[in-house]
Amino acid sequence: MKTLSSVCVYCGASAQVADVHKEAAHALGDGLARRGIRLVYGGGRVGLMGIVADAALAAGGEVVGIIPDHIQSAEIEHTGLTELHVVDSMHTRKRMMVEKSDAFIILPGGLGTLDEAFEVLTWKQLRLHDKPIIIADVDGYWRPLLGLIDHMVAQGFARIDRNRLYRVADQIDSVFTALEDAPDPRSPDRSRKL
Template identity: 50%
Template sequence: MKIAVFCGSSAGLDPVYTHAARALGQYFAERQVALVYGGGKVGLMGVIADAVMDAGGQVYGVIPVSLQSKELAHTGLTELFVVADMHERKAKMAQLADAFVAMPGGAGTLEEIFESWTWAQLGYHSKPCAFYNVNGFYDPLLQMITNMTEAGFLKPVHANMLIRADQPEALLQELQQYQPPQHKWS
């Protein structure tokens, strides 16, 4: 299994995020789960990639040439794909991955997981999407998803297709057991 992890190019201010990224990466490697990620060596991206590799796992990075040229690319990966832009990056990550997980991060992390989730709703893929809710980081966002549902902008079946977990074991188990709902317009 290959899991795409979207996460910050920053480590955040609380070391709990770095510890969680390291633990998740090690857990994935110990269970022969390969990491697909944005290809960077900085922030939580670098932490989880290093953790997977340090534990003997496989890591596939996808980075736009503009970021590679700024020397942000991780050079010790199983394979690094250099693409033209962010659109190609997301497409390549989607092609490589069997599932999508958002760890704590910023606007880019949200954009990536929301696009993957939207694609799943529309039936472009049947892969699970998850929020790895470290230290309650995503609680306000998950409440917003509830608000969207209660206001009639999101069907409960599509809100419920999002996996929410805060421990590696629960996350991987739910990703492996995921059954996609009916597509939005089917």
């Protein structure tokens, strides 16, 4: 991919996770910053979200957080970011994250991460964008989900060209290789709205 200035990372806000996931988040944030790629994420200071942001900042990177006001009011926003946008809703947050990013990386996470991941995957399937999506299957975390997607395809509920829709990487180094190998996005269908 020739033009990659910002990457959106979806990931969990829980700190009660295995060290392998924390290490992956740190390596991803550090790696993005060292490559001069701006991190766009959900704006939190806790869990993998905080780790990926802190690692990018420590390596001299730019970090843009986008957080809904109802989450910000719980005082979990990261206050040391390059930019923090407080928005009116989850819908606005997700749309801004897509608009500000050239690609998407899905680290392990919970229901919120699944929500964001499936929305960006669905939007790509509907040709609302054509940006690369990398599923970081750290320690096999997403294997059950990938199996479910295969099951949906086998049962006729989805026709997915996985190589066009997303790539899977099992290590952070492989995530960066997948980003580098991603084709330049085609122009989205401008008649469709996010």
